[in-house]
Amino acid sequence: xxxxxxxxxxxxxxxxxxxxxxxxxxxxxxxxxxxxxxxxxxxxxxxxxxxxxxxxxxxxxxxxxxxxxxxxxxxxxxxxxxxxxxxxxxxxxxxxxxxxxxxxxxxxxxxxxxxxxxxxxxxxxxxxxxxxxxxxxxxxxxxxx
Numbered sequence: 001x002x003x004x005x006x007x008x009x010x011x012x013x014x015x016x017x018x019x020x021x022x023x024x025x026x027x028x029x030x031x032x033x034x035x036x037x038x039x040x041x042x043x044x045x046x047x048x049x050x051x052x053x054x055x056x057x058x059x060x061x062x063x064x065x066x067x068x069x070x071x072x073x074x075x076x077x078x079x080x081x082x083x084x085x086x087x088x089x090x091x092x093x094x095x096x097x098x099x100x101x102x103x104x105x106x107x108x109x110x111x112x113x114x115x116x117x118x119x120x121x122x123x124x125x126x127x128x129x130x131x132x133x134x135x136x137x138x139x140x141x142x143x144x145x
Contacts, residue, residue, distance in 0.1 A: 001029060003016050003021065003023075003024055006057070009061045012060055012098070014100070015097050018096075018099070019096050025045075025053075027045040028050050028053055030043070030054075032058050035059075043055075052089070053093065053097065056079075056097050056098075059127065060094070060097055060101060063126055063127070074121075074124060074125070075121075075125060075127075078128050079127065080130060080131070080132055084110070087108075087130065088109070091106070091107035091129045094127055094129065103126045103127065105125055106121065106128060107128075108128065108131070108138065109133075110131060110133050121143065
């Protein structure tokens with residue numbers, strides 16, 4: 001099985017080649033098809049098995065295929081991460097896998113000034129990667145929703 005068997009978007013497949021991915025891992029093979037069908041998925045796998053790609057790739061394909069106007073919905077996908085380090089890592093994966101797509105993402109987390117993060121949100125993002133604490137803080141301030 002190849003990624004082209006799972007992901008129909010040529011831009012995403014080319015980005016995967018550039019990142020060095022050639023063959024989907026078991027978690028990716030099992031998670032991507034039902035996510036693309038709109039089903040909920042719960043996956044568990046060891047570190048380094050490609051869990052991020054298992055959810056990021058179908059999110060990118062679905063959002064790209066929908067081609068919603070930026071004015072329709074401010075944030076189209078939310079990814080919660082328990083730590084700032086994981087949030088940054090997930091953001092980098094979305095950047096790499098979505099290179100060449102007309103989708104914007106940003107990451108918000110605590111421990112740094114919120115002004116650059118709120119500016120990015122106010123400019124509009126398709127995908128928000130956030131830690132729970134900063135997300136709740138921004139929501140309580142009514143800064144982006």
